[in-house]
Amino acid sequence: MIKRRKTKKIYCGGIPIGGDSPISIQSMTNTKTWDVSETLSQIHRLKKAGCEIVRLAIPDMRSAEAIVEIKKHIDMPVIADIHFDHKLALAAVESGADKIRINPGNIVRKENLERIALSCMERSVPIRIGVNSGSLSGKIRKKHEHATAEAITESALEYIYLFESFGFGDIVVSVKSSDVLTTVESYRRLSKETDYPLHIGVTEAGTFFNGSVKSSIWIGSLLIDGIGDTLRVSITGDPVNEIRIAREILGTLGIRNCGYKIISCPTCGRTTIDLEKLVNSVEERIFEENMQDKPITIAVMGCEVNGPGEAKEADIGIAASKGKVFLFRKGEIVGNSNPESILDLLISEIKKI
Ligand code: SF4
Incomplete structure (x- = not known):
């Protein structure tokens, strides 16, 4: 402290x-x-x-x-x-x-x-x-x-x-x-x-x-x-x-609650999508939709094998695997979509929080 x-x-x-x-x-x-x-x-x-x-x-x-x-x-x-x-x-x-x-x-x-x-x-x-x-x-x-x-x-x-x-x-x-x-x-x-x-x-x-x-x-x-x-x-x-x-x-530093936090994985051989592009798009959309002050943690992870587990502390997140992207809440997979639609799905879920 x-x-x-x-x-x-x-x-x-x-x-x-x-x-x-x-x-x-x-x-x-x-x-x-x-x-x-x-x-x-x-x-x-x-x-x-x-x-x-x-x-x-x-x-x-x-x-x-x-x-x-x-x-x-x-x-x-x-x-x-x-x-x-x-x-x-x-x-x-x-x-x-x-x-x-x-x-x-x-x-x-x-x-x-x-x-x-x-x-x-x-x-x-x-x-x-x-x-x-x-x-x-x-x-x-x-x-x-x-x-x-x-x-x-x-x-x-x-x-x-x-x-x-x-x-x-x-x-x-x-x-x-x-x-x-x-x-x-x-x-x-x-x-x-x-x-x-x-x-x-x-x-x-x-x-x-x-x-x-x-x-x-x-x-x-x-x-x-x-x-x-x-x-x-x-x-x-x-x-x-x-x-x-x-x-x-x-x-x-936990000094101020400054709104959203994004955590993303460093990617590895298991990553099947362009995660860097996706994480940047998530951040851009958060600002476009004026949600930057929401005190939530969003995880953007490269695979469904370790992603949700690695990001258990996140309120919401996505993880890619073999042509699909999974949506998870607090480390549990709760849905999926194709890579093209995942951004909209994630943003609409964040709006509900
Ligand atoms: S979440 Fe998956 S893709 Fe990302 S670093 Fe961990 S194992 Fe690799």
């Missing part, structure tokens, strides 16, 4: 982060934010996949202003991702952003950080202080020479104290290094030093394949330690994949 670290609770729009609230799943759009229709269409796809909070890149004023129109069409909280220019943060808050993400290392002047804090405080908008190993202050670099976990943690604490000195405490923190082990170590250190909620996520995660592996290892390690209040998996390409991986990580 994973015991979560106790943190303060803050609110991003209507979604609580930290305290006893569920670990929320975030993603970030990769559209031009000012292209409202493209951005909205991606947000709607993310929402359908299970995204709870969406972050938008705000590199210019027209993106900041677009938040007004975007928010009219969604009920998901929006985070404005700001770098370098504090005026973009002020404009995003003005436009209705529910949270601001800044890297204080690249908004150098203290008075500009204070302007952001005061504007957020006026509207109860939280700020994520995202500390990056590449933008540590000169003083910390001099002291530690390298961007070690100790240096990154010290930098995060320095910014936390700075925002507290402005009277601002609606804070979420994240720390990032391009080295996974340094990042994990930084979070472990930080979690001992502060009870502000922690956002876990890296930006250099990679392709679907290597990004999934890396994210599962390092996000999984922190979650097992009870660290993390909101998370984003980063994958190059369609952000919907980030949500699928995030749900899978949380579901696998």
Whole structure:
């Protein structure tokens, strides 16, 4: 049983982060934010996949202003991702952003950080202080020479104290290094030093394949330690994949019930159908039919000899054998069909559960 670290609770729009609230799943759009229709269409796809909070890149004023129109069409909280220019943060808050993400290392002047804090405080908008190993202050670099976990943690604490000195405490923190082990170590250190909620996520995660592996290892390690209040998996390409991986990580660790689970066999010489194609089709249909939130386990197995037995824990499943595919419930065969019709049969059975 994973015991979560106790943190303060803050609110991003209507979604609580930290305290006893569920670990929320975030993603970030990769559209031009000012292209409202493209951005909205991606947000709607993310929402359908299970995204709870969406972050938008705000590199210019027209993106900041677009938040007004975007928010009219969604009920998901929006985070404005700001770098370098504090005026973009002020404009995003003005436009209705529910949270601001800044890297204080690249908004150098203290008075500009204070302007952001005061504007957020006026509207109860939280700020994520995202500390990056590449933008540590000169003083910390001099002291530690390298961007070690100790240096990154010290930098995060320095910014936390700075925002507290402005009277601002609606804070979420994240720390990032391009080295996974340094990042994990930084979070472990930080979690001992502060009870502000922690956002876990890296930006250099990679392709679907290597990004999934890396994210599962390092996000999984922190979650097992009870660290993390909101998370984003980063994958190059369609952000919907980030949500699928995030749900899978949380579901696998039993932290959140993230809907359906598919188990499939690795296949062997007994397999008589294209199981890989079938399992992918099952997953696609589950999303098409909006059944991704059903808390059920579906098994897709290559043969009737061992399949149902190997997948006893599944609520429902299918297993192929000699031109037929068998339907089973809780390890017992309850029907069969030809391979062409099995997908429809399985989906209609899942609808009944
Ligand atoms: S379920 Fe059947 S096909 Fe799949 S790995 Fe086991 S024995 Fe092989």
